[in-house]
Amino acid sequence: MIRLLVTGAGGQVGRALLEAAPLVDVLVTGLGHSSLDITRKDEVAERIAAERPDIVVNAAAYTAVDKAESETEAAFAANETGPANLAAACDTLGMPLIHLSTDYVFDGRAEGPYGEDDPVAPLGTYGRSKEAGERAVRRSNSRHVILRTAWVFGASGHNFLRTVLRLAEDRDELRIVDDQYGCPTPARDIADAVLTLAPQLLERPETAGTYHFCGAGPTTWFGFADAIVEAAAPLTGRRPRLVPIPSSAYPTPAPRPANSVLDCRKIGETFGIGQRPWREGLAAALATCFDNPAGTAH
Numbered sequence: 001m002i003r004l005l006v007t008g009a010g011g012q013v014g015r016a017l018l019e020a021a022p023l024v025d026v027l028v029t030g031l032g033h034s035s036l037d038i039t040r041k042d043e044v045a046e047r048i049a050a051e052r053p054d055i056v057v058n059a060a061a062y063t064a065v066d067k068a069e070s071e072t073e074a075a076f077a078a079n080e081t082g083p084a085n086l087a088a089a090c091d092t093l094g095m096p097l098i099h100l101s102t103d104y105v106f107d108g109r110a111e112g113p114y115g116e117d118d119p120v121a122p123l124g125t126y127g128r129s130k131e132a133g134e135r136a137v138r139r140s141n142s143r144h145v146i147l148r149t150a151w152v153f154g155a156s157g158h159n160f161l162r163t164v165l166r167l168a169e170d171r172d173e174l175r176i177v178d179d180q181y182g183c184p185t186p187a188r189d190i191a192d193a194v195l196t197l198a199p200q201l202l203e204r205p206e207t208a209g210t211y212h213f214c215g216a217g218p219t220t221w222f223g224f225a226d227a228i229v230e231a232a233a234p235l236t237g238r239r240p241r242l243v244p245i246p247s248s249a250y251p252t253p254a255p256r257p258a259n260s261v262l263d264c265r266k267i268g269e270t271f272g273i274g275q276r277p278w279r280e281g282l283a284a285a286l287a288t289c290f291d292n293p294a295g296t297a298h
């Protein structure tokens with residue numbers, strides 16, 4: 001049985017990994033932020049040496065895209081120094097590291113979906129810190145998988161699904177950006193992808209590298225919000241009017257890529273991991289939200 005150590009275990013993907021691992025007979029240990037701060041080099045090395053998993057998954061990150069513009073140091077500490085510490089500790093012990101990264105390493109100017117080898121050019125501090133983290137992982141540990149994903153959502157945590165549900169509770173109109181394209185991705189699907197590739201990475205070290213994985217069916221934030229409101233209306237009785245707006249009408253501290261659609265063919269060809277329509281994951285996440293209404297409030 002494979003033993004997985006997950007950092008950032010209290011986040012969306014971390015929690016999904018803890019839920020999904022037992023279903024595929026993977027033994028998982030989750031370390032939340034308060035159990036292991038990945039920016040602390042010595043503690044990272046000691047803890048990984050003590051736990052001795054077969055593989056480490058780094059789901060820890062500073063993910064507040066706008067706040068990162070004014071908290072550059074914190075963003076780089078978690079997103080560059082942290083992964084560097086993990087990669088070095090794993091390398092010393094001969095252990096692979098699966099590290100999560102983001103579509104926001106791209107500037108969004110490409111016409112079509114981004115491939116793994118397309119040039120990175122992050123627009124904001126968050127993207128720059130994540131890109132620096134990718135480089136740190138590549139530098140320190142050749143047995144890595146960097147898994148770039150996008151627009152993560154689930155029944156819990158801070159995400160667009162929960163924001164839309166919250167706003168829909170008391171607003172009759174929601175104005176949503178309709179000129180940024182990407183792929184919503186259920187946290188659970190990312191967990192399943194990690195659990196599928198982990199044993200293969202152990203068996204076939206030559207599969208190490210960078211991969212893209214996201215939900216199937218590119219859309220805009222407006223399209224995503226529309227699907228959320230439509231699917232939630234029968235459960236909430238709320239159907240606010242949605243108004244599509246351009247990014248220019250909703251200025252944010254951090255600019256976002258206009259197109260961050262990811263080409264996910266490589267992960268399919270290498271590991272047999274297919275994309276699932278994100279709408280299926282949306283239905284499942286909503287069912288969980290409304291089975292457990294307390295979980296929907298921040």
Ligand SMILES: NC(=O)c1ccc[n+]([C@@H]2O[C@H](COP(=O)([O-])OP(=O)(O)OC[C@H]3O[C@@H](n4cnc5c(N)ncnc54)[C@H](OP(=O)(O)O)[C@@H]3O)[C@@H](O)[C@H]2O)c1
Pocket residue numbers: 007008009010011012013014032033036037038039058059060061062063077078082100101102103104130148149150151152153157158
């Ligand atoms: N969310 C998205 O839409 C999105 C999109 C593309 C890629 N990604 C990537 O996917 C991965 C998982 O994202 P997510 O949505 O699951 O993030 P999340 O829900 O924000 O969870 C991140 C977790 O990391 C923890 N953390 C932060 N700094 C830490 C540190 N120094 N040491 C240990 N733990 C720390 C956080 O704890 P605290 O809450 O206590 O800070 C939180 O529990 C990240 O690599 C992210 O960059 C996310």
